Amino acid sequence: MKLTILFGGASFEHEISIVSAITIKEKLSSFDLSFIFCDGDHKFYLIEPSKMKAVTFSKGEHKKMPQLTLTQGGFLQKSMFSTTEHKNTVLNLIHGADGEDGTIAALFDFYNISYIGPRVNASIFSYDKRHTKYYCAARGVKYVKYEALHSDEHKDISLDFPVIVKPASLGSSIGVSIVKEESGFDYALDTAFEYDKNVVVEPFIEGVKEYNLAGYMAEGEIKFSVVEEPQKEEFLDFEKKYMDFSRSEQVHKAEIDDALVAKLQNSFEKVYRGMFEGALIRCDFFVVNDEVYLNEINPIPGSMANYLFEDFSRVVEELSGSLPQKKHIQPSYEYIHNISSAKGK
Amino acid sequence: MKLTILFGGASFEHEISIVSAITIKEKLSSFDLSFIFCDGDHKFYLIEPSKMKAVTFSKGEHKKMPQLTLTQGGFLQKSMFSTTEHKNTVLNLIHGADGEDGTIAALFDFYNISYIGPRVNASIFSYDKRHTKYYCAARGVKYVKYEALHSDEHKDISLDFPVIVKPASLGSSIGVSIVKEESGFDYALDTAFEYDKNVVVEPFIEGVKEYNLAGYMAEGEIKFSVVEEPQKEEFLDFEKKYMDFSRSEQVHKAEIDDALVAKLQNSFEKVYRGMFEGALIRCDFFVVNDEVYLNEINPIPGSMANYLFEDFSRVVEELSGSLPQKKHIQPSYEYIHNISSAKGK
Structure with missing residues (x-):
């Protein structure tokens, strides 16, 4: 099937x-x-597949490739003599700002x-860790307590040390620290x-069990990945996460036993549906005394968490076939017509 | 000062x-x-100010006017021989979908x-009445209890009748009913x-006191409008609201006494800041037994609630001078450079 991978972003x-994106190309x-x-300047470029290498972008070679603009229904490529749509x-694969904060979703909805x-709403409830907690509270999903600064x-x-300090709206462990004592x-x-001007502080729970579970909706049903227990040191720093992507x-x-798998899937479904x-x-969960707590929601996980699925190509095909359609509202002029005719205009 | 009024939308x-928009033009x-x-097809047109009449749009005369497209920094007008920026x-004056659901905000942030x-986050927390309640719960603002269907x-x-039934994400009383008994x-x-496929049901409180308060932030301070007690029958239907706009x-x-004004302003500030x-x-509040409850947030109120302010021109000038600047993130290629040089490439 045909699919366009969108990546990069001012993030x-x-x-x-x-x-x-390079990983997905292989998969x-x-x-x-x-x-x-x-x-980084919000310009779109069509990248020759054979040039899908990290250095293409770090050296700025993408700037020699065709520039695209948005139009109703897709991207437009204009050259001197022709226009291609x-x-x-x-597949929105922009992690962090632009991709996960609702911007690209809104652009694509509009065009x-x-x-x-993720759609715009879903982006807002997953991008900012405070909003994820608001959402969990409303949906009856347990989450780690926190303070926002x-x-x-x-x-x-008022939390006791050790704590973990996180920018409210970044993924990939950027800017995250574990603080053992007040100093x-x-x-x-x-x-x-x-x-980020907003920060969340959470208790750091030594030796907590962590589990990752990915999934998506196809034909009205949630399809789950396997549950992974991520290999970790205290937490993955950016460089390790970079490799991880x-x-x-x-x-x-x-x-883990089936009962815990079912609990994780149940929490996932409450978040997703x-x-x-x-x-x-991908939802990252903590388990403490057999209770499942949502740690964070990755609405565009690194390399789409392909490694958690047996047949990733089928996953993408199924998901593509079940995308939500935004209901188009065609404005009416009923009241204006009524008022105009009442005025005799 | 120069200002562009954006209006319409597929809503x-x-x-x-x-x-x-016509009202604001006069004000x-x-x-x-x-x-x-x-x-309604998400095309932008530059409207000749003298043609700012309802019939221009209901008759489709806007289609003869110059079409605009989005570009970095503004709108682009292309004609055969020239391009104007x-x-x-x-001023985003698109009520409902597109304007208040975060779409236009995301477009303008991107471009x-x-x-x-309202910015994208603010739109999500005010457009859907369920999300407003999630937000109130998190911010410690009292709200009317509800059930979502x-x-x-x-x-x-499980609510007793009478109840009020509202589409989750529409303003202007569209689709809203008061239901006296189960039948x-x-x-x-x-x-x-x-x-809307999501609906909220709330208890209908007979004879509740309703107050509207508008405001905005300028130079770090919230500037409040007067408090209005809206004249109402049971509630304004769409036709009356239309006139109201x-x-x-x-x-x-x-x-009302100063103590109640202070309470309303305090709730407003918790919502806004x-x-x-x-x-x-504009926040619409209910007051029951001297307790203030948020009913809804109008992030783009009808004709900008100009009638609640003494000097509306100054309001718009002040607000224009205090707009939040989105921090631009310029991507770095630090890790790619490091890895490439480690690999000797």
Whole structure:
């Protein structure tokens, strides 16, 4: 099938999006793929598949390739003598800002472009960790308690150390610190505030069990991946995560009993249904005393969490066939007509 | 000052956006205004100010006017021999879908266009009445209790009649019914589901006191309008609201004591701060036994609630001067460079 991979973006995760796209290219080699790169200035380029290498972008060679603009139904490529339209379904693979904050989703909704990825609402509830917690509270999904801090206000926290400090709206562990005692807290805050003016602070739970589960909706049913117990040190730093985004080998199932798998799937479904349709998401859970807590939602996981699925090509085909259609509202002029005729105009 | 009014949109509130724009044109007659119309097919047109009449759009005469496209920094007008850029600050006056659901906000963020109106996050928390309640719960703002229903599931409600049934994501009372007893409930649900697959049901509180308060942030401070006690029958239906959107005469203050005004302002501030910066919003409150409950947030109120302010031109000037700037993230290629050089490439 035909599919366009959109990657890049004006984001701190720009580079890992490039890595993700290169990985997906290998994993979906049976597809008829095209590649659209969004650069840091929000310009779109059509990338020659054979040039899908990291250095193409770091050296700026993409700038020699055809530039695209958005139009109703797709992307437009104009040259001196002709205009070509690119109208495939797009896999939104921009991690972080632009891709996961609802911007690309809104653009594609507005321009009526079919896409795999979170819709605007889903983006808002997953991009900012505070909003994820608002959402969990409303949906009856357990989450780790937290305090939110803003860079403009000085506030003491009431949590005991150790804590974990995170920018509210970044993925890939960027700006995240574990703080063992109060003396390190201000430095950790400063680090996080470099990336976001909102920060969340959570208790750091030593030795907590962590499980990742991905899934998507096709034909009204949620299809789950295997459950993975991520190999980790205290937590993955950006460099390790960067490597992690190029993963393509299937993982081994976590050795947990069916009851826990069912609990994880149940929490996943509460998060997904009625919100994340159209996206393949990965939920990262903590398990403490047999209780499942949502840690975070990755609405565009690194290399689409391909390594958690047995047959990733089929996953993408199924998902493409079940994308939500936005209902188009055609405005009426009923009241204006009524008023105009009442006025005799 | 120069200002572009954006109105229309593919929305059930398309017509009232036109009425709002015509009203604002009168109210801001000292401004150097231009007008951009978004039609039901998401095409933009530059409207000749003298043609700012309802019939221009109901008769389709806008289609003879110059079409515009989005570009970095503004709108582009191309003719046979020249290209003109329109780079003014835009007042987003599209009510309902497109304008209030985060779509236009995301477009303007992406294309780096300065605008008055709710940002994407703020749109998501005000457009869907369920999300407003999630947000209130998180911010410690009291709200009317509710049950959410989805068109695909049959569920009994536990609220006592009378109730009020509302599509989750529409303003202007479209699709809203008051249901006095159970026999009328299914019909009210069907009506609401015509507009949205999600519906909220709330207790209908007979004779509740209702107050509206508008405001905006300028120079770090919230500037409040007067408090209005809206004249109402049971509630305003669409036709009355339609007329209501063309209001331009200043209202009389509600006759309430300073303590209640302070309570309303306090709730407004909890809603606004850290979320609605850049927008002039109107919050509609209920007061029951001296307790303030948020009923709904209008992030783009009809004709910008101009009638609640003494000097509306100054309001728009102040707000234009205090618009939040989105931090531009310029991607780096640090990791790719490191890895490439480690590999000797």
